[in-house]
Amino acid sequence: MASEIPPPPISTALCGPHATMDCSAIAVLAGRPLHLNRGTSLNLDWIESVRVNTSAVERRAATLVTRRTVKKDWQIAWLLRAITCMDLTTLSGDDTDERVRRLCAKARHPLQDELIEKSGIAELQIQVGAVCVYHLFVETAVRALAGSGIPVAAVSTGFPAGLSPLQERIAEIKRSIEAGAQEIDVVITRAHVFGAQWQKLYDEIMAFKDACGPAHLKVILGTGDLLTLRNVGKASLVALMAGADFIKTSTGKEAVNATLPVSLVMTRAIREYAQETGMAVGFKPAGGIRTAKQSLEWLALMKEELGNSWLQPHLFRFGASGMLADIERQVEFHASGRYSAEHRHPMA
Numbered sequence: 426m427a428s429e430i431p432p433p434p435i436s437t438a439l440c441g442p443h444a445t446m447d448c449s450a451i452a453v454l455a456g457r458p459l460h461l462n463r464g465t466s467l468n469l470d471w472i473e474s475v476r477v478n479t480s481a482v483e484r485r486a487a488t489l490v491t492r493r494t495v496k497k498d499w500q501i502a503w504l505l506r507a508i509t510c511m512d513l514t515t516l517s518g519d520d521t522d523e524r525v526r527r528l529c530a531k532a533r534h535p536l537q538d539e540l541i542e543k544s545g546i547a548e549l550q551i552q553v554g555a556v557c558v559y560h561l562f563v564e565t566a567v568r569a570l571a572g573s574g575i576p577v578a579a580v581s582t583g584f585p586a587g588l589s590p591l592q593e594r595i596a597e598i599k600r601s602i603e604a605g606a607q608e609i610d611v612v613i614t615r616a617h618v619f620g621a622q623w624q625k626l627y628d629e630i631m632a633f634k635d636a637c638g639p640a641h642l643k644v645i646l647g648t649g650d651l652l653t654l655r656n657v658g659k660a661s662l663v664a665l666m667a668g669a670d671f672i673k674t675s676t677g678k679e680a681v682n683a684t685l686p687v688s689l690v691m692t693r694a695i696r697e698y699a700q701e702t703g704m705a706v707g708f709k710p711a712g713g714i715r716t717a718k719q720s721l722e723w724l725a726l727m728k729e730e731l732g733n734s735w736l737q738p739h740l741f742r743f744g745a746s747g748m749l750a751d752i753e754r755q756v757e758f759h760a761s762g763r764y765s766a767e768h769r770h771p772m773a
Contacts, residue, residue, distance in 0.1 A: 452705035452734035454696065459705035459734075464634070464668030467627045472662055477654040477690055486685035489725050500721070501544070501759050504752045505551055506736060507720035508535050511743045512578060512709070514557040516677065525562045528746075529569035532556045535749060536756065543760035553749075554738035555608060559584075560601045567605035578608035578643070582633065585676035587612030587647075591632065598636040608641040609633070612676060615650050618660045626660065630667035643671035643709060643742075648687045649679030657687055661694035671707035677744060682712025685722060692730040708735065711744025717755045720748055 450458030495503050513532045515524060532553045541547050557578040558566050566577045579601035583589035589597075598609050611633045617626035634642050644664040648657050664672050672691055675682040688710050695706050708731075710723055720743060727735045735741050757763070 452699075452732075452740060454699050454705070454732060454734065457703065459699050459703055462665065462668055462670060462702075462704040462706050464631070465666045465702060467624060467663070467666055469623060472623055472659050475655060475658045475662060477658050479654055479686075482654060482686045482689055486689050486726075489685060489729070490722050495721055497759070501756055503721055503724055504717055504755055505546065505549065507717070507724060507743065508551055508749065508752060509554060510724075510736070510738045510741050511535075511553045511745060511749060512555045512557045512711075513553045513749065514677075514711075514744060514746050516557070516559060516580060516584075520559060520562060522562065522565045525556075525558055525565045526569045528558075529556055529566055529575075531749075532570065532575050533573050536753060540753065540757055540760060544756060554742050557608075557610065557744070560597060560604070560606075563601050563604040563606045576607035576641075577605060578610055579604075579606040580610045580612075580676075582611040584610070584612050584645075585647075585678040587614055587645075591629065595632055595636045598633060602636075602638060602640050606640060608643060609637050610643040610645055610673060612645045612647065613660065613664070615647055618651055618656050621659075623659070623663050626663050627667045630664055630669060634668040641670040642668065643673050643707075644669040645673045645676055645711075646691075647676060647679060648674045648683075648691075649681035649712075654686065654690050658690045658694055661691045662698065665694065665698045665706050669706060671709050671742070673709040673711055673744065675710075675712040675744070677712035679712065683710035683714055683723075683744075685726065688723065688726055689730065692726060692735075696731055705734070705740060707740040707742065709742040709744055714743055714745045715747045715751065717748065717752045720745075720752065 449460060451461055452459040513528055515528050535553055536551060552575055555576045555578045556566050556570060557580065560579050560581065563577055563579050570577060581597045581601055582594035601609060613626060614629060630644055646657065646660050651657050651660060661672050674687055692708055695708060699705055724736065727741055
């Protein structure tokens with residue numbers, strides 16, 4: 426029988442006047458405070474020990490959409506959380522400065538005033554987690570988001586193929602940071618995974634990490650290209666050891682993007698790494714996530730596999746934009762009893 430999942434708290438405070446744990450912690454797992462990922466040395470024995478039971482992973486992923494439900498007010502609480510964890514993204518060949526400015530306006534104010542008033546959620550001040558654009562539009566996005574607290578993320582390192590020379594990819598990271606990007610989404614060389622060249626993959630990600638400086642490094646594995654869940658698990662672990670702040674499923678340009686089985690393998694790598702090292706790493710599914718219902722599936726995965734700490738934008742992001750319109754329609758139905766037309770909720 427399906428059971429209700431209570432809504433996540435609107436914030437998870439690790440510090441305060443009555444705090445009993447280390448206030449530098451960014452997450453808690455099984456009662457243990459976790460810290461920012463500083464990376465570790467490359468442990469080849471650990472990587473080679475990775476095993477994935479594909480059938481078991483697929484069965485576990487299937488239960489996420491059958492045995493857990495959220496309804497009514499609780500469903501809206503979860504959908505509002507999904508908005509706060511969204512990287513509102515435009516990565517099209519016909520992007521323009523004006524489109525990016527409109528997207529940033531939507532990021533600041535993702536729900537219509539009338540809908541906010543009807544739902545009684547004005548005090549929550551809902552905003553998205555970040556805006557993600559090509560390097561060319563970083564400065565435009567930074568100006569449009571000034572004063573909002575919303576970070577700008579730039580896709581980099583020869584996105585989406587990741588096959589330009591290493592020094593060019595590193596230079597691209599540095600240019601985006603100079604332009605004001607606070608997060609960098611990088612693409613790995615998938616050939617390193619196919620050849621089990623873990624030292625090369627580790628060194629590549631370490632170079633990206635060094636180039637990022639204080640900016641957050643989000644490592645895109647391109648899981649749709651990696652062929653096996655075992656490859657996904659090993660590549661995830663190497664990225665964690667190399668100091669990634671987030672690991673991300675896809676560029677959104679592959680034939681297969683984010684799936685629940687792939688996400689389960691990646692979140693369990695994050696959990697194992699946290700248990701072994703005491704360091705927390707974020708997770709970002711991207712590509713193909715377009716409906717409010719799908720957002721609930723991934724939020725349930727995070728809650729069950731990693732806990733409430735990973736239901737915050739500093740440790741979980743959706744790489745999606747089209748999903749926001751469907752969430753707005755669900756919120757409007759909850760408030761008014763009527764679904765609005767999708768064209769009433771444009772992105773940009």
